[in-house]
Amino acid sequence: xxGIVAAAVLRAAVGAPDTAxxxxxGVVFALALLxxxxxxxxxxxxxxxxxxxxGVVGGGVLAGAWLLSHGSPGVQVAPLNAGLALWTPxxxxxxxxxxxxxxxxxxxxxxxxxxxxxxxxxxALLFAVMHVPLYGIGSLPLDLAVGLLLGGLRIVSxxxxxxxVAHVIADLAGGWLL
Amino acid sequence: MTxxxxxxxxxxxxxxxxxxxxxxxxxxxxxxxxxxxxxxxxTLGGSPAPRAATMTYPKAAAFPxxxxxxxxxxxxxxxxxxAGTFDSSTAVTVxxxxxxxxxxxxxxxxxxxxxxxxxxxNAAGAQLDPLSRANPVYIILRALASSPAPTxxxxxxxxxxPLATLNSGCGNTFEGTSTRMGDFAAVRPGSGGGxxxxxxxxxxxxxxxxxxxxxxxxxxxxxxxxxxRRRNAAR
Numbered sequence: 074x075x076g077i078v079a080a081a082v083l084r085a086a087v088g089a090p091d092t093a094x095x096x097x098x099g100v101v102f103a104l105a106l107l108x109x110x111x112x113x114x115x116x117x118x119x120x121x122x123x124x125x126x127x128g129v130v131g132g133g134v135l136a137g138a139w140l141l142s143h144g145s146p147g148v149q150v151a152p153l154n155a156g157l158a159l160w161t162p163x164x165x166x167x168x169x170x171x172x173x174x175x176x177x178x179x180x181x182x183x184x185x186x187x188x189x190x191x192x193x194x195x196x197a198l199l200f201a202v203m204h205v206p207l208y209g210i211g212s213l214p215l216d217l218a219v220g221l222l223l224g225g226l227r228i229v230s231x232x233x234x235x236x237x238v239a240h241v242i243a244d245l246a247g248g249w250l251l
Numbered sequence: 252m253t254x255x256x257x258x259x260x261x262x263x264x265x266x267x268x269x270x271x272x273x274x275x276x277x278x279x280x281x282x283x284x285x286x287x288x289x290x291x292x293x294t295l296g297g298s299p300a301p302r303a304a305t306m307t308y309p310k311a312a313a314f315p316x317x318x319x320x321x322x323x324x325x326x327x328x329x330x331x332x333x334a335g336t337f338d339s340s341t342a343v344t345v346x347x348x349x350x351x352x353x354x355x356x357x358x359x360x361x362x363x364x365x366x367x368x369x370x371x372x373n374a375a376g377a378q379l380d381p382l383s384r385a386n387p388v389y390i391i392l393r394a395l396a397s398s399p400a401p402t403x404x405x406x407x408x409x410x411x412x413p414l415a416t417l418n419s420g421c422g423n424t425f426e427g428t429s430t431r432m433g434d435f436a437a438v439r440p441g442s443g444g445g446x447x448x449x450x451x452x453x454x455x456x457x458x459x460x461x462x463x464x465x466x467x468x469x470x471x472x473x474x475x476x477x478x479x480r481r482r483n484a485a486r
Contacts, residue, residue: 131261134265134268135268138265138268138269138272139272141269141272189253189256193260210418214267214271215268215271215272217267218264218267218268218271219264219268221260221263221264221267222260222261222264222265222268224260225257225258225259225260225261225263225264226257226261227257228253228254228256228257228260229254229257229258229261230257
């Protein structure tokens with residue numbers, strides 16, 4: 074938990090004054106999270122097709138929830154440019170790192186002591202709170218609901234791959250779809 | 252059994268997502284997370300110059316849901332319009348134009364970035380405002396910094412009015428809700444001592460929405476797991 078807070082502080086320091094827009098801060102944050110995860114003993118498991126498929130469905134639900142509620146007349150795919158080409162792998166890296174730490178290391182740690190329910194709540198709450206400095210208090214209920222969905226995917230699939238795939242798809246949809 | 256609980260959580264969270272998107276004001280960040288792409292702010296009089304934007308909507312039975320935004324990344328000015336907001340008995344042209352700041356300065360602080368004139372005009376050239384207070388427009392402007400949080404303010408030709416403002420996320424963007432068209436700017440609080448800006452949006456206190464939804468989510472998940480535990484204990 075301290076490692077996650079430290080990574081978030083590091084991100085804010087590197088990315089100030091506009092942390093949410095800072096790509097170097099995103100890379101630093103993701104690498105710091107992965108260092109925390111590896112230091113805590115996390116190692117990638119063997120990927121399972123079923124878990125990846127579940128993640129794709131979860132990502133579709135997350136992107137679809139926004140699309141269905143989107144007030145604009147139409148949704149378009151963003152034109153490819155250098156910015157988007159650089160943004161895409163960084164966003165994917167940040168999403169994967171967050172899932173490895175939250176739904177991987179932290180989820181397992183809390184579950185071993187307090188069970189699935191506590192692990193789900195702690196990781197979902199932390200996921201929501203850690204995004205408030207970036208996106209404002211208005212993002213709290215949205216990220217809380219997303220954190221629960223990702224936690225549900227973690228419980229169903231038994232691993233971090235499904236929530237990681239879903240998280241990456243949801244985040245990329247935010248940039249690729251206008 | 253664990254997987255069944257997980258499916259229950261997924262079902263609850265999908266319902267919660269639907270509710271959250273339903274109650275969040277239009278223009279809330281369309282992202283769950285992730286870096287945003289934000290190019291340097293383009294200031295009026297600088298190079299490159301800030302862009303204008305115009306969209307014309309043909310005569311229709313009801314004005315369609317619409318979104319007009321300038322071409323920067325992210326857009327420096329946007330307007331989100333819900334269905335039926337304007338009288339659409341003739342074609343309606345919605346325009347966003349960066350303009351020089353008026354000589355009257357906002358009393359509550361300092362203008363950050365450009366002032367944008369956002370108008371809706373019918374085929375006869377008459378200026379339109381939203382038909383009713385129930386159909387506000389959502390003005391999203393990019394500021395230069397997120398802290399202290401600026402307020403979107405409306406200048407009606409004589410005075411500035413602070414609008415209910417929310418952080419929209421990427422690139423220091425902020426959203427204000429307005430029932431009038433006019434000149435809009437992000438105003439950083441500072442010297443001036445004007446009235447405090449209203450908080451929240453859409454008439455319902457945003458804190459109440461957030462608190463209520465968060466509490467609801469937590470209660471549902473706790474109940475879900477406690478029911479499952481009781482069921483297991485009974486076996």
